[in-house]
Amino acid sequence: MTVLAFVIGVLVLVVGLAVSIALHEIGHLAPAKAFGVRVGQYMIGFGPTLWSRRFGETEYGFKALPLGGYISMAGMYPPSSEATSKPTRRARMFDTLIQDARAVNDETLADAGEGRAFYQLPVYKRVIIMLGGPVMNLVLAVVLFAIMFSGIGIQTATTTVATVNECVLPAGTDRTTCEAGDEASPAAAGGILPGDEIVSVDGTAVATFAEASAIIQRSPGEQVDVVVRRDGAEQTLQVTPVLAEREVQGEDGDITVAEVGFVGMTAQTAYVPAPIWEGPQAAFEQVGQVVAIMGQLPVRVYETAVDTFTGAGRDPNGPLSVVGAGRLAGEVAATDQPIANRISGMLALLGSLNIALFVFNLIPLLPLDGGHVVVALWDGLKRAWAKLFRRRAPRPVDATKLVPVTYVVVIALILMGGTLILADIVNPVQLFG
Template sequence: MDSVLPFIIGVVVIVIGLALSIGLHEIGHLVPAKLFGVKVTQYMIGFGPTLWSRRKGETEYGVKAIPLGGYISMIGMFPPAKGERVRSDSTGFFQGLVQDARDSSTESITPGDEHRAFYRLPVWKRIIIMIGGPLMNLVLAVALLGVLFVGFGVPQSSTTVGSVNECVLPATSERQVCAPGDPAAPGAEAGVRPGDRIVSIDGVAIESWQQSTEIIRAHPNEELAMVVDRDGAEIALTITPALSERYALENGEAVTDASGEPLTVEAGFVGIAAATERVAQPVTAVFPAVGENVAAVAGIILNLPQRMVDVANAAFGPGERDPNGPISVVGVGRVAGEIAAIDEIPVIDKAAGLIGILASLNIALFVFNLIPLLPLDGGHIAGALWEAIRRGFARLARRPDPGPVDLAKLMPLTLAVVVVLGGMSLLLIYADIVKPIALF
């Protein structure tokens, strides 16, 4: 019961943070739309039944029951069809979708506001309006990662000993608990204690944990002089690293073979592990981190079909979920709740974890909404760019202006995209309930 309340708090923080992110995303559309004179009739956070709304001027602002999205309603999203209007009841289902979209767009234009229709804007203005939402999420991600990196700092191994092993076990050992007959760990034998800060080894001043590890691994079965700082006093110790099977390292990272399995080597081992501490990063570290996150999300999206197959196999079979794979809002909330409920980590680490999740969500919203498919923002941007290209070629060829691109013709494809996205969302939600990603 003690962990239930923190779990709920973690979920609530993420839900509120997601709702704010969506709300600011829509503001990224709303502000330039109003600046460019487009009539905006609605600004809504969420979908489904309206919980609260208030009209200010010509725009209704409100909150709906399901906080999993949002939208603004601009008049005249699609241009009228060229030539004679075709009756929707005399055509097929897909043509009916196209005509319904045109009719809805036309009906949204009140008399006297024809010049304020979205489709009448120059291409560059339409692009600014549609890209404003994703860019708002990118700005939020940069701000959140800035708080995380510069304010909270990034966990790094310090030169302080965090734990001391009792015995020597090979790196590949399936057993993690010492048993009678196991050789004692050299660190424990030498008198190293948790909390000791390593000052020097073999006369070399220690500035990083990786440096101390490299020295120890390179001197198996050799006595080494070690100086530690214990409660402000320097204490001299003598330690003899044992020759043991360890994972091969390069620049502090494990080395793997062609199949991805870690390689092992015989190296010196004393059985001590580093304590971590948060180290504030420079502002210049924020943008590379944002770029890495954007690339990671883009990689997931590019490989989404295979990723979803993997999710389905895990959800309906014995396989485990990929911790770096796609996850639904339900899964994100569950991870946030688990982070908040862990008693063993300090509050600062819990707060940093939740901020990191919100930053990742905003990066995901940024990348996902730029996919060049309707009804996503990227679909409208792609349509505007195609219109600019088409009109440019017409000018070069001295042909008549072809006019605006009729995106209403893509309504059948839009419906297919909505159905596919809905199906993937349901699969992810189901997988996050029956086979959640195990992060801890």
């Protein structure tokens, strides 16, 4: 593993993550400004500010920890004068948190100007602003998968023969070379050579190696004509597939061992551009898979912790931290595969990361975007209910009351994130064994 290539892979992941976060926040920023909301800050990262510059009324900058980002909109909540709560002895700590949140919110309202607070917008505009960030991640993932599938292409076995086995080795053997007494492979006996381009098998024209293999696999013990193109001229060769145990892929994608016809040749691979819709389709299919993982996230994190402390192998389909994603990026970049393979792997990793950001931010809990969407919808539902029964319009929903829940969610996320970081350091997912 080349150290330099590994470091480059990690840096590509870090830069890709920063770009993803930046675009996520732009997804919030653009509609917020379009709807007239005063945006005080647009920041990438958390912690101390490394660099910032003000353009108009908005300060743009970078902070020390590039693990997220935010925009500061005026009036995320209604002013405290419109919704106050009386402190109670049983919940003074929570009351303090709520009052602190209201104080910060009131500071943003002071500079907002008439009608420029987020909470004053119609419900649909608030939903558009909060969904803008996750949707931007989904769009970026679709673009990355489209580039991977249609720009670079899918690695596909072509009809050109790469190698021809000298003999038929038994399934499951550790031997890689032929010995005296081994049966010659049907491909070698039939005269097939590396570099031959398969044109047809048993009278059927084939466009892929998979089509040729399917005909051969269902013809054990039968002599079949194989037309190949060699040095620009077509030749007809005869091969008789032998019955052998080999791994075959079913229509559902599962790999099983079955007795099929076998001739003993492999195909050259090449990147074949897929139709433009296959990349987006793969992205949306992965959204469903990530939703299933997110629905079981606490359980998955617990299982990861158990695997880490017991020394068991990690589930390659389990959750990862940023550290784990960076490690995988380094492994992809440091492999000895062709550059196209590595670029494709990095695109897949960044695309998957953006899909995870899309799904994660839609979780309907504050402080995530999905939580703000739920608050806006609840506010709209209350207003619609009052209008339906001709009642006085209710006060805006005071989401500061949910600040204690927000703190609990944040603490839970920190604990799960810390667990995954520890697991990715001590018991990392091994991409290449």
